[in-house]
Amino acid sequence: MQPRLVKTADCRRLAVQTFGDPEGRPVFLMHGTPGSRLGPTPRSTVLYNLGVRLISFDRPGYGGSDRLRGRQVAAAAADVQAIADEFGLERFAVVGRSGGGPHALACGALLPGRVHRVAVLVGLAPWNAEDLDWYAGMTAANIRDYRAAERDHQRIAATMEQRARRIRDDPATVLAGLRRELTAEDRAVVSDAGIRRLLLSNYREAFRQNADGWIDDVLAFTTDWGFKAQDVTAATWLWHGADDMWSPVDHSRWLAAHIPDATLFLEPGAAHFGSLRVLTAALKWAAGGAG
DSSP states (O other): OOOEEEEOTTSOEEEEEEEEOTTSEEEEEEOOSSOOTTSOOOOHHHHHHHTEEEEEEOOTTSTTSOOOTTOOTTHHHHHHHHHHHHHTOSSEEEEEETTHHHHHHHHHHHOTTTEEEEEEESOOOOTTOTTOOTTTTOOHHHHHHHHHHHHOHHHHHHHHHHHHHHHHHOTHHHHHHHHTTOOHHHHHHHHSHHHHHHHHHHHHHHTSSOSHHHHHHHHHHTSOOSSOGGGOOSEEEEEEETTOTTTTHHHHHHHHHHSTTEEEEEETTOOSTTHHHHHHHHHHHHHTTOO
16 A cells, blocks of 8 residues: 655655545544554544544654654654645644554644644553653553663664564564463454454554664653643543553543543553554544534
């Protein structure tokens, strides 16, 4: 599936894919970490029925997008603005899942005249969030990577590049590695043949060039985001599975307490990959606020 390449003001290329109704209400989808524009999305027929034009792109360093060295989470807003300008879109919504959540919030904070709604599924709170134990309840694999990023940027970059090479050869290693720390509910989700196929395609594209996007996401999450949660002026819909250990549920609780117009939905028994099941509902809500 060939992407459309959009140039930014600093002459980087962003690989962009659109799905659903070309005349529908525009919604940007920010992919997870690691991920790509080819991450799981509702079927085109579902998007048509919702009246949604879904726009997804590879964050810098992933898939077909050029790297932006030293990028903050805040940089996502300028990239979304560049794509929206290229497509002639004045107002739009933004949805982010997992590692895409902070980047969706960046758009809600830094594009106040253009973003009317933001939905975040199993997102992260800022690493320097006051009165939040950022690592509490987090799976050991994530703690290992984020702690290493805090200590030594060069070392974590080398480690993640080695892992990315293995994933390029066999994307299934990502799911195999995750499986050891997934809840029973999450294991059931990723065992579905259709979801598994989408995830493998997603990871294959994410590391098509190298691990730069993954490295830069992890570094961005463990430094200042470049904006505050209180700056998000768009109406915000937060969803979290209560049993999530990859993005602990207290992160969404913290966000709900600090974003001025936020509504939080906690689902008992659901975990991280349960967000794939509620993505359609999130897109429906996000598109519904178009003015």
